[in-house]
Amino acid sequence: MHWQDMTWPEIGALDRERTVLVLPVGSVEQHGHHMPTGTDTYLATAVSDAAAALVGPDVVILPSPWYGLSAHHMHFPGTITLTAETMMAMVGDIVASVVHHGFRRIAVVNGHGGNAGVIDVLASTLGHRFYGAARIACLTYFTLARDAIMASRESKHGGMGHACEFETSLMLHLHPGLVHQDRAVVHYPDTGTPWLSTDLVNGSIVRSFVAFDDLSESGTFGDPGLATGEKGERFLAMSAEALAAFLKDFSTWPIPETRP
Amino acid sequence: MHWQDMTWPEIGALDRERTVLVLPVGSVEQHGHHMPTGTDTYLATAVSDAAAALVGPDVVILPSPWYGLSAHHMHFPGTITLTAETMMAMVGDIVASVVHHGFRRIAVVNGHGGNAGVIDVLASTLGHRFYGAARIACLTYFTLARDAIMASRESKHGGMGHACEFETSLMLHLHPGLVHQDRAVVHYPDTGTPWLSTDLVNGSIVRSFVAFDDLSESGTFGDPGLATGEKGERFLAMSAEALAAFLKDFSTWPIPETRP
């Protein structure tokens, strides 16, 4: 069920109480020597699709606006970034439109670490703006599934960062033609401080801007050499299962009434 | 050549003087009883792809951010609209990013009548902002090809408006599975004034907001009954040819130097 492939009467007929809308967000940014710039959005969309397949027809996927916050990758050609203000406005307009049509549960499914802060802010601001009309949930799919992913990974800390064991496996499974494993560079970056981690599923408590090329010439953080398509299939399954479990629960969340 | 499918070294190796970047923009909005909400973006992307195929590897297509200005369709479920300010910021950020990487000619290829004003403003504001660094060209593909389209159409004035002979033909050719011709409604809307036209390729000189449902219960403006896939193939060809001709010319436009 993709919103962009449905007619308006079909969308109009959706049950407003049962339907959960999913907006995948990602990024267009460098993903090392071996992976395409669209990786994050490809993955957020694929995980959303796979979760929807598990949940059934009450999940409808909105088209992803593709771009996200990637200022930290801008020293590499291929990266395109929105400002935080633009991304907040863009997602805000999309959510406002579907709430206007009566939809009551919208999940923003993020596939890009750099968007984590802004979707947290969006959860607050949109949740407050549409209080009484709709619930907005924002999450990053690999954080949601992090226990399963951690149990499954082969690389040590730092091996899953960016264009790494995890993302490369998923892309090998989903879009093998877009991955150039022969060009992959393995790189465990050294942040020079224990307070900054580059691991995708074990991020830093302290938040600070790091230009990726200050830590990695190739743009890779981690170990794409450990990636396989088969592993990607498993990562996809565990990500989709975690997301599906959440979406099922989310569809039952009550909508509080606005105070007079 | 799709930007989202290329690695950063591949994008980094593109010849900045010869490469033309194309950003397709469209909308997510009602397209009658028989066509999907993603129609405009599907078409802007398909025409861009087809034109790129004609021109060759110097054209690279950016991923479309999908959403556009559709306030005039908001009475129909399925429509999602950005504000003009959001769209200006979103396209502005995308263009700023690619200009930062040294690209010098960017064409915004629009597939939605409701975006015509805002891309005109973007041509001015971005052209001025990046004067000396890059040229920005903005166009609507069916306006660019309007002479050929006019010569080819069967419907009379008003038959090509929205979800009409033209758009339905293109979708029947490109995405037949998404078109439900059996549900198509033929409707020549009456604006009640000679000063407002609903024709896609013969628009109004006077600009004024019209809510689509004030003129059409189904959301259709025009005659989808005249649509065929074969006709869509021809419309695609003529649109792609017009766009290709422009892009070839555009790639030779000089970049003036900034005044000191």
Place this chain on the structure above:
Amino acid sequence: MHWQDMTWPEIGALDRERTVLVLPVGSVEQHGHHMPTGTDTYLATAVSDAAAALVGPDVVILPSPWYGLSAHHMHFPGTITLTAETMMAMVGDIVASVVHHGFRRIAVVNGHGGNAGVIDVLASTLGHRFYGAARIACLTYFTLARDAIMASRESKHGGMGHACEFETSLMLHLHPGLVHQDRAVVHYPDTGTPWLSTDLVNGSIVRSFVAFDDLSESGTFGDPGLATGEKGERFLAMSAEALAAFLKDFSTWPIPETRP
């Protein structure tokens, strides 16, 4: 009937159903060696006044805020430009104020090519914002009257661009003391591409920023040598007639009701 010359009880007594308000917008920008920077606003105001005289007391003219979008002329001293955001806010505030007072039909009458995109956006955004309360129409007077003007012109394509046969004639008729015909420079600019036209009434389908001094040292596009006051009188009459015809029609447009 000029708004700025009326008392509040006089304005309060205007029939809200019959009155059409006209807001002339233009620019303050270079107009060649022989014409004053205020030309566009002088002309938009004069055409509005002349049309109002034809229609009668139901048309009331608001004072023009003088400034418009003129970034493409900023290499010439004398040019003053607003940003698109400022112009949208400024016109938006003016329209919001008169709608607050119950006025229901507002026409923005533009006299400057560089404003064409922004008034198109304003037609959409203000039309949507005040849907159910008021209709907003935006137009450029010389585009409205372009058939008559084309039939009347002597210059070939390119002769009517900026500070040209057309504008100089009008100014010679209306403000002869501000025109220095002895300094006028005739210049048919060469854009170097068939896709960019400089003709006032036959503009480009492709929109792209052009700094005027890249095409014309004097700032003139066209043939002021063909201008005469007598021709200006005729251009004024045909512009006013076209505008008057529109305004009469506009005064009868229905105001749709807001959806609940």
Place this chain on the structure above:
Amino acid sequence: MHWQDMTWPEIGALDRERTVLVLPVGSVEQHGHHMPTGTDTYLATAVSDAAAALVGPDVVILPSPWYGLSAHHMHFPGTITLTAETMMAMVGDIVASVVHHGFRRIAVVNGHGGNAGVIDVLASTLGHRFYGAARIACLTYFTLARDAIMASRESKHGGMGHACEFETSLMLHLHPGLVHQDRAVVHYPDTGTPWLSTDLVNGSIVRSFVAFDDLSESGTFGDPGLATGEKGERFLAMSAEALAAFLKDFSTWPIPETRP
């Protein structure tokens, strides 16, 4: 010397060190039963013109954008208001344009009490923004000349507020055809507190929003019955003299150099 009446070569030839540009700002708002809504802008412009005549050709007057901050008059039809943000953007764009052309001394001459705060903010923000390039001075003409005006007035405290002895006299002198003395209402408003004054030239230290119709049914604050054209001629002369004295001094203010 009016900017809008000069050609660009004439403006280009102005001595950047000696020229002072004047931007008159006012309002479009109710001025009682007897005075037109354009009063404040008419007066700011007339005083600017008269001062320029006293100083000579080094003063050039920019066209007034007419509108100002008039939210406190919005309960009366005829009032049009900008928001503070719009006015700051609008004046900011105008000043930025002329500074771009090398002008170094710009005076904003205000004729409307409601603009006093915003021009104070503009003096700070624009002065800071263009530090090292230009000086910006902002003033209200009747405050500048308040000692002379106070010495000349006949009304007691409260008689000069809005559409009063002062403004009506000036309009009787300058635009007698726009004044309807037979409809004038004399009204000394009672603010109910010693902390809020309604006097034009003896304003309140405490600033607080007052809707004019809460204090005056007619919209008048003061005594238009004491107004005469002869008195207006004197008020104009003393206002112009004060402004001319300032402008002469202003033209000699040094432009500090930016810090490295």
Place this chain on the structure above:
Amino acid sequence: MHWQDMTWPEIGALDRERTVLVLPVGSVEQHGHHMPTGTDTYLATAVSDAAAALVGPDVVILPSPWYGLSAHHMHFPGTITLTAETMMAMVGDIVASVVHHGFRRIAVVNGHGGNAGVIDVLASTLGHRFYGAARIACLTYFTLARDAIMASRESKHGGMGHACEFETSLMLHLHPGLVHQDRAVVHYPDTGTPWLSTDLVNGSIVRSFVAFDDLSESGTFGDPGLATGEKGERFLAMSAEALAAFLKDFSTWPIPETRP
């Protein structure tokens, strides 16, 4: 009664009709060689507290957001400035929150000359925005008490400007440990024009940006040598008395009803 020290049930129990909320605003900026950067906020807060003590429990003091508009001091280290837009948004959000909770009279008590314009604009914009719900009053405490201060000062014109006889006396009384009288520099700045005054309580009618270091190497305007703690005690008393008198009056101002 400090808002930040009360529980929500205590604040919830406050009488909405009788309570006046006070928001002290100041600045963090250079105050000469001898005074701390927090001076203005320390003083605005102390005067607010002292006035509240005189009025009684119906005055509740909000915590000061500390920062203000100090661009004119930015050439000195230690100065921190907000933009005007940020300050307007910040105070606007605070006032909107307390009006949401039903409070009806809010006084912004300013202790920094550089904030005078922006609080004037805030009085207008917030007063208009919350018309019918709350009254907003904005004032600068030393302007409110200027007659008493003038009668009490020893320095001649120019001696009370910044980090001067007045402010230093107050700080010697309130925070003697933060004042380094041995480093104080006496400086009567020369603006070079009669139209710009540097005196705290006799400001300029003409408003124009002045970088403080263009007039004073030390950052002092005036005569801290005349300051004593005993004098500061008196200045505090007269400031608090003036403010208390106003707050008592303010608590009785009627709240007009919104128009339908």
Place this chain on the structure above:
Amino acid sequence: MHWQDMTWPEIGALDRERTVLVLPVGSVEQHGHHMPTGTDTYLATAVSDAAAALVGPDVVILPSPWYGLSAHHMHFPGTITLTAETMMAMVGDIVASVVHHGFRRIAVVNGHGGNAGVIDVLASTLGHRFYGAARIACLTYFTLARDAIMASRESKHGGMGHACEFETSLMLHLHPGLVHQDRAVVHYPDTGTPWLSTDLVNGSIVRSFVAFDDLSESGTFGDPGLATGEKGERFLAMSAEALAAFLKDFSTWPIPETRP
């Protein structure tokens, strides 16, 4: 070392390479029946002070702007909230000012869960904006110290949420006069879903807006009954130690050079 208590020459003399500036941010919002609205800012400031005492004179504390993002508490009187845009602008202006004065390492120390997203965004946007000039680090003190806090707590999951064992203990130690333990309500809220946690140091992966009064009538999340001043002393020590350890490390972070 408090910025607001230093003179500008003292601040000017600070070693730009060694000095770390700390900006404490918190909130003004309901903290149950027994704690003051200023709790979060009091605590962020106290932890910052205590950490500075451990590190030594190279840490300078900026004054806290007091207010934060508290929309989720707005149903309780006493809560004051900024919008996300305002907070981003406010912190952005403060950081821009100190970077202008040459400071190179700025830590935003947050004491309020509701600010977590926005400080994450600020870390990215300010880090990018000032890349090459300064490093910006953003953190929440109780997350930084969460391992020690977890080891020390007595309450089970849910007992540390808001106005709870943790915050009440700290306030009992720091400001016992502002805590009313006799009014404290113990409440373990039930979110109704495993995907939303209310625990201060074990937050939700899924982010979604929750109005506090939908889960707690008193506004308390957790167990203030377990709070003691002695425990607060320990919580303060472990928080300060964690922060001090970070600040020492932060002071050695390299400042990368801007790319040409």
